[in-house]
Amino acid sequence: MTGPARTPPGGGGVCVVGGGLAGIAAAIRLADLGLPVTLLENRPELGGATYSFRRHGLTVDTGQHVFLRCYHAYRDLLERLGTTAGTELQPRFAVPVLLPGRPPHLLARRRLPAPAHLLPALAGYRLLNPAERVAAARACAALRRVDPDASGTDRIAFGAWLAAHGQSGRAVRRLWDLITVAALNVPSAQASLALAARVFRTGLLETADAGDIGRPLVPLTELHGVAARRVLDRLGARVLPRTRVRWIHPEPTGFRIGVDGGEIAADGVVLAVPHQSAAALVPPAAAPDADRWTRLGAAPIVNVHLRYARRVAPLTMAAAVESPAQWIFDRSGPDAGDEQHLVVSLSAADAEIDRPAAELVATQRQALGDLFPAARHTPVSDAFVTREPRATFRQGPGTRAYRPGSGTRLPGLVLAGAWTDTGWPDTMEGAVRSGHEAADILARQLVARPRHHTEAAR
Incomplete structure (x- = not known):
C-alpha cells in the first residue's frame, strides 16, 4: 500500500481512527460542525463489526444484528444515512418462543401503557407455571426500581439478584435469559445487574413501545458502510480504507498518526477502535491506565x-x-x-x-x-x-470500573466505542452514542485547547 505523504503536525483537521458505527457517527458529527475530517479504517469497507461477505451467490452478514425502537441514536443515524427503508421495525413487540415438543408461544405486548403492557404476556406465559409467572411479574416491578447508575449496582450479578427475588432456575432459563443472553452476550448468572437493568428498564418496562424489535432487510455493509461512505463523501470528509494505524504521537500543536507508508497530521483524534486495539494505540500521556481496558475481556x-x-x-x-x-x-x-x-x-x-x-x-x-x-x-x-x-466485551459484574469515559488526559484525543462508559451495553446504540459524545467533547476541546496542549496536560 502507498501511504499518505508525511505532513507537519497541526493544521490537519480531525482524524477518526476506526470506521465502525462509533467512528462513522463521530466523523459525521464533526463534519457537520465544519471540521476537516479524515477517517482511517483498516478494512476495505466501513461498518466495523457490522459487515457482510459473499458466499455461493449470497451476501451474508457476519452477525445477526437487531435493534429496538428505543435505539434513538442508532435509528437517527440510519435516517442520516438514508437507509431506514432497509430495515423493518415491529409495530409491537412479539416473539414466538419455541420449546421442543410444544407449540410456539407468542410472547407479545398489549396496546396498554407501561408497565401494564407486559402483564398479560407474563400472566399467560405457558412455559412457566402460575407461581413462576406471579414471581416474574413481581421481579419486573422490583427491577423498575433498580437504578443502573447507582453506586454498587454494577458490582452485583443479575443472576444473584433474580434468585433473591424468587426466580427459579427454570424461570431464568425460559424467560430472563431470553433477553439477557441476546442483549448482554452472557447468561444472567454472569451479567452485571446495572447493564441488565438498563436493558430491561429502557427496553421493556418504562415505555410500552421501546422494546419493539427492528431487523435489517439488506446486507449490513449496504445498511451502514456503503451509505456512510456516500454521506462522508458529500460532506467533504476524506475516507482512507485499508489503512492500518500503527501509532499516535502527541505534538505541541497536534498529533501525528503513523500508518503503513507514512504519517498523517491532525489537530485532534477520535480513537474509535475495539478496546484491545485502543489500549495498544493510545499514547501513555492520554491514558496511563489503558492496560485496565483489557480486563473487559471478550x-x-x-x-x-x-x-x-x-x-x-x-x-x-x-x-x-x-x-x-x-x-x-x-x-x-x-x-x-x-x-x-x-x-x-x-x-x-x-x-x-x-x-x-x-x-x-x-x-x-x-x-x-x-x-x-x-x-x-x-x-x-x-x-x-x-x-x-x-x-x-464481557459484560459481567464490575465491568464499569474498566470502561473509560470519552475524554482522556490529553486534550484533543478522545475515545469512542460501545466499550466506553456510555451506561449502555455493548450494542449498536451504545456505539453511536459514544461517537456523538466523543465528537462533541473533541469539538469543545479544539475551541478551548491551549496552544501547547501537551505541556498543559502535564
Missing part, C-alpha cells in the same frame, strides 16, 4: 447458517428455550424461491466458538428438526458457520 457469538431446499419454518424470527438453538432468523432473500435460509444466532458462545463447523451444523440441524418437524427430512443445500470471537 465474549463470542457464533452463527450457524442452514439453507433448506424448502421452507421449513413459518417465521421471520423466533427464540428457543431448553434447546441448543437460541435466536433463529429467516434471512431468505427475495430471490430464494422455495428455499429458506435460516440462521441460528448463538450468543455467549464460549462452548461453541472453537467447535468444528461440522459439529455445530449437525447440532443445529438436530435442534431445528426438534423445533420444526418439516426440517427433519428436508435437504440442506448449504451449511456454514460464522464466528465472532470478540463480538462484545
Whole structure:
C-alpha cells in the first residue's frame, strides 16, 4: 500500500481512527460542525463489526444484528444515512418462543401503557407455571426500581439478584435469559445487574413501545458502510480504507498518526477502535491506565447458517428455550424461491466458538428438526458457520470500573466505542452514542485547547 505523504503536525483537521458505527457517527458529527475530517479504517469497507461477505451467490452478514425502537441514536443515524427503508421495525413487540415438543408461544405486548403492557404476556406465559409467572411479574416491578447508575449496582450479578427475588432456575432459563443472553452476550448468572437493568428498564418496562424489535432487510455493509461512505463523501470528509494505524504521537500543536507508508497530521483524534486495539494505540500521556481496558475481556457469538431446499419454518424470527438453538432468523432473500435460509444466532458462545463447523451444523440441524418437524427430512443445500470471537466485551459484574469515559488526559484525543462508559451495553446504540459524545467533547476541546496542549496536560 502507498501511504499518505508525511505532513507537519497541526493544521490537519480531525482524524477518526476506526470506521465502525462509533467512528462513522463521530466523523459525521464533526463534519457537520465544519471540521476537516479524515477517517482511517483498516478494512476495505466501513461498518466495523457490522459487515457482510459473499458466499455461493449470497451476501451474508457476519452477525445477526437487531435493534429496538428505543435505539434513538442508532435509528437517527440510519435516517442520516438514508437507509431506514432497509430495515423493518415491529409495530409491537412479539416473539414466538419455541420449546421442543410444544407449540410456539407468542410472547407479545398489549396496546396498554407501561408497565401494564407486559402483564398479560407474563400472566399467560405457558412455559412457566402460575407461581413462576406471579414471581416474574413481581421481579419486573422490583427491577423498575433498580437504578443502573447507582453506586454498587454494577458490582452485583443479575443472576444473584433474580434468585433473591424468587426466580427459579427454570424461570431464568425460559424467560430472563431470553433477553439477557441476546442483549448482554452472557447468561444472567454472569451479567452485571446495572447493564441488565438498563436493558430491561429502557427496553421493556418504562415505555410500552421501546422494546419493539427492528431487523435489517439488506446486507449490513449496504445498511451502514456503503451509505456512510456516500454521506462522508458529500460532506467533504476524506475516507482512507485499508489503512492500518500503527501509532499516535502527541505534538505541541497536534498529533501525528503513523500508518503503513507514512504519517498523517491532525489537530485532534477520535480513537474509535475495539478496546484491545485502543489500549495498544493510545499514547501513555492520554491514558496511563489503558492496560485496565483489557480486563473487559471478550465474549463470542457464533452463527450457524442452514439453507433448506424448502421452507421449513413459518417465521421471520423466533427464540428457543431448553434447546441448543437460541435466536433463529429467516434471512431468505427475495430471490430464494422455495428455499429458506435460516440462521441460528448463538450468543455467549464460549462452548461453541472453537467447535468444528461440522459439529455445530449437525447440532443445529438436530435442534431445528426438534423445533420444526418439516426440517427433519428436508435437504440442506448449504451449511456454514460464522464466528465472532470478540463480538462484545464481557459484560459481567464490575465491568464499569474498566470502561473509560470519552475524554482522556490529553486534550484533543478522545475515545469512542460501545466499550466506553456510555451506561449502555455493548450494542449498536451504545456505539453511536459514544461517537456523538466523543465528537462533541473533541469539538469543545479544539475551541478551548491551549496552544501547547501537551505541556498543559502535564
